Amino acid sequence: MTPELMEAGTQALNKHLGLVTSNAGESGGRAASYGRVVEPDQLDVTHGSILYLDDISVSFDGFKALNKLCLNIAVGEMRCIIGPNGAGKTTMMDVITGKTRPDAGTAYFGSTIDLLARRENEIAQIGIGRKFQKPTVFEHLSVFENLELALKADRRARASVFFKLSGEQLDRIGEMLKLIHLKGQAQRTAGLLSHGQKQWLEIGMLLMQDPKLLLLDEPVAGMTDEETERTAELFLSLEGAHSLVVVEHDMKFINELTTRGANANRKRVTVLHEGSVLAEGTLADVQANDKVVEVYLGR
Numbered sequence: 001m002t003p004e005l006m007e008a009g010t011q012a013l014n015k016h017l018g019l020v021t022s023n024a025g026e027s028g029g030r031a032a033s034y035g036r037v038v039e040p041d042q043l044d045v046t047h048g049s050i051l052y053l054d055d056i057s058v059s060f061d062g063f064k065a066l067n068k069l070c071l072n073i074a075v076g077e078m079r080c081i082i083g084p085n086g087a088g089k090t091t092m093m094d095v096i097t098g099k100t101r102p103d104a105g106t107a108y109f110g111s112t113i114d115l116l117a118r119r120e121n122e123i124a125q126i127g128i129g130r131k132f133q134k135p136t137v138f139e140h141l142s143v144f145e146n147l148e149l150a151l152k153a154d155r156r157a158r159a160s161v162f163f164k165l166s167g168e169q170l171d172r173i174g175e176m177l178k179l180i181h182l183k184g185q186a187q188r189t190a191g192l193l194s195h196g197q198k199q200w201l202e203i204g205m206l207l208m209q210d211p212k213l214l215l216l217d218e219p220v221a222g223m224t225d226e227e228t229e230r231t232a233e234l235f236l237s238l239e240g241a242h243s244l245v246v247v248e249h250d251m252k253f254i255n256e257l258t259t260r261g262a263n264a265n266r267k268r269v270t271v272l273h274e275g276s277v278l279a280e281g282t283l284a285d286v287q288a289n290d291k292v293v294e295v296y297l298g299r
């Protein structure tokens with residue numbers, strides 16, 4: 001969930017509870033943040049790369065969580081990232097989204113947008129959506145209202161949707177409900193959904209903002225086999241139109257994503273270990289790599 005969306009949800013909850021927050025006034029944080037329009041940043045992908053990390057290092061009290069990490073994601077690519085606990089996968093997403101500043105290195109979105117010079121909410125607005133492991137939907141709101149809020153948090157839609165959704169916007173929410181398998185649940189309170197359904201709803205909320213790059217951290221953790229299968233279908237349907245970086249420990253899921261859809265069996269998998277890339281190649285390549293078997297797959 002983006003910081004702005006988080007704020008919008010808090011506001012919706014307060015409205016629901018009949019509360020007025022102290023920062024709702026003219027000089028207030030939320031009002032100010034809505035008024036601040038980030039200049040449209042032109043994403044330049046003419047060189048074919050949507051995300052470029054080079055030599056990124058992050059230390060926590062001397063411990064190197066990321067150690068000269070390099071990663072290059074192509075436009076429309078679905079990249080799976082695997083690796084043992086503590087390898088630095090989540091820290092890598094923290095760097096991309098501006099949550100953690102690296103000690104050294106370069107991070108570009110397309111060829112012109114320097115991610116290390118941007119704040120977290122700007123990065124979300126210029127088209128990088130992030131799904132955390134734990135579902136973060138607004139439990140007290142309906143499924144529909146969650147998607148509606150996400151739409152309103154999109155700066156391009158803001159001007160027109162403060163009062164009433166247009167037919168086109170209603171259609172978009174309808175299509176999203178279908179895509180995330182929640183068509184029959186639109187009026188249901190999100191808090192009553194299953195864990196897997198909440199994950200889909202959050203992915204739907206991200207997609208309402210039409211991110212160019214989606215970062216998904218352990219999206220199928222805690223899902224049933226059937227939910228996991230459906231999530232693979234959903235991600236495969238996004239490939240191409242979006243670029244996806246998927247971190248997962250569930251190798252069956254990684255297998256589904258890499259052996260089906262566009263570029264089946266040719267998709268790259270990156271193995272992280274101790275903050276660096278240990279191996280990169282097709283799933284078959286990395287599965288046959290002795291070092292990868294030793295530190296991860298052979299466990």
Ligand SMILES: Nc1ncnc2c1ncn2[C@@H]1O[C@H](COP(=O)(O)OP(=O)(O)OP(=O)(O)O)[C@@H](O)[C@H]1O
Pocket residue numbers: 060065083084085086087088089090091092
């Ligand atoms: N804020 C922090 N302060 C101190 N150490 C941290 C912090 N965040 C992460 N770390 C450490 O950095 C290392 C990498 O953590 P990270 O969460 O990125 O691993 P991961 O690959 O996502 O692991 P997992 O598969 O368990 O989610 C770990 O040793 C972790 O304890």
Ligand SMILES: [Mg+2]
Pocket residue numbers: 089090091217
């Ligand atoms: Mg992690």
